[in-house]
Amino acid sequence: CGVGACYGCSIPTKQGVKRVCLDGPVFNLDEVLLEEVRL
Incomplete structure (x- = not known):
């Protein structure tokens, strides 16, 4: 959706x-x- 409403692009992080x-779209690899x- 591009606005954060659907959570289709969510990723688990330490936070x-x-x-x-x-x-994002850039995250520190050690945080993810x-x-x-899930792919």
């Missing part, structure tokens, strides 16, 4: 769930919980 369209990312 909780972040939305790529609002909080890769084992919890």
